[in-house]
Amino acid sequence: MQPTLRAVLVFALGVPFALAPAIIDARLWLGWLLLLGLGLVALVLDALLTLPARRMAVELRPPEVLYIGDPDPLVVAMTASGTPRPVDVELLAELGGVLGPQPALPVRLADAGTRLVEVPLAPTRRGLARVEALWLRWTGPLGLLRRQIRLPMDQDIPVVPNLRAVRSAALRMHSQDLLVGLKAERFVGEGSEFDSLTEYREGLDHRAIDWKASARHRKLLARKFRAERNHQVILALDTGHLMGEPVDGVPKLDTAINASLLLALYSLRAGDRVGLFAFDEQVQCFVEPTGGVQAIHHLQRRLADLAYSRHETNFTLGLTHLASRLRRRSLVVVLTDFVDTVTAELMLENLGRLARRHVVIFVSLRDPEMQRIVGAEPGSLLDIHRAVVAWDLVREREKVVRRLQRKGVFCVDAAPDRVSVGLLNRYLDIKRRELIA
Secondary structure, three states, X not given: OEEOHHHHHHHHHOHHHHXXXXXXXXXXXXXXXXXXXXXXXXXXXXXXXOOOHHHEEEEEEOOOOEEOOEOEEEEEEEEEOOOOOOEEEEEEEEEEEOOOOOOOEEEEEOOOOOXXXXXXXXXXXXXXXXXXXXXXXXXXXXXXXXXXXXXXXXXEEEEEOOOHHHHHXXXXXXXXXXXXXXXXXXXXXXXXXXXXXXXXXXXXXXXXXXXXXXXXXXXXXXXXXXXXXXXXXXXXXEOOHHHHOEEOOEEHHHHHHHHHHHHHHHHHHOOOEEEEEEEOOOEEEEEEEEOXXXXXXXXXXXXXXXXXXXXXXXXXXXXXXXXXHOOOOOEEEEEOOOOOOOOOHHHHHHHHHHHOOOEEEEEEEOOHHHHHHHHOXXXXXXXXXXXXXXXXXXXXXXXXXXXXXXOOOEEEEEOOOOHHHHHHHHHHHHHHHOOOO
């Protein structure tokens, strides 16, 4: 047990009384002794009335898994038995791994039952989140003594890419209005692969009329077409040091992984084959394109295993290696980032070379903070300097995007909350126009 600030102040107030016998009158030592005795009695009484540690029961209920960028609660069940009055307890979780520190939480416990306390866990990176211990601290009824205990927990929680949005999309794929805002209706009616026959109606293209089938059935029938399937889609993720930088609290690499999973899920359901390629200064992994919806589970595991790198990305080595592995024309989705036109030169050159044979989608994450700095009203000279630098960086990004578009590369430069939708819409547009065949 530890004395509180109140106990220190009480005994500090007794110092003048302790000096009184020496300064005023020697007979005053009896009064000082009485005050000292009362203080000691108060300490002993507070120690006896303070809730013992053995009566404090704590149970940890951690989540099975944590998703990057999406906080989940760590539930702590606390019970104080045999206490005649409510006890105010401070709860502090000692966290490690990819979890940042959390402030202490006040909890009021009574003898009525169990109190459930939620400690928010917000991982900043993938890996292992660790709950090392729980610290509990409470004071006695007089507020003179404080009891503090540490309960070791040693609980590890894996942190994986945020699959909740992907799972939600997977459930909606069974409905007819799956992608109303994403123009999924373009798959039917525009393409070169025959799908079915339908009765001709006003407004349909008269060139789609099947005259032979119409003669057999004695009514006008038109052909319906769909986009060709069984294309190769390669998800090429840059794992270099720029992709480890956080945007809105989430590393760019994890945002790219979430967008890749959503695109992979839809591509597999659309009949395409999806592969994975990751690189930084060297090739990290390559997964051969595979068809079937069950392939999404293998892609999830491989994407979750991608490590954050501190190395500079070698676009020449990575994209040249990828081009040598592709034996047929494919849709290559490159998810990466850059700073300015100078650092993007090698990236531009190699993406242009790759776009001569394949269809390339370039995906980069726009930092919303840059737009806020540019659009904010300056309040000082320093704000003006920041706005000028931010505007230069925004213009540099626009120059790189325009140069890529001139090389025939399809570009998606969007904020983290819009990049998945933008990438999926671009994929649907390419499928509709049959540019991969």
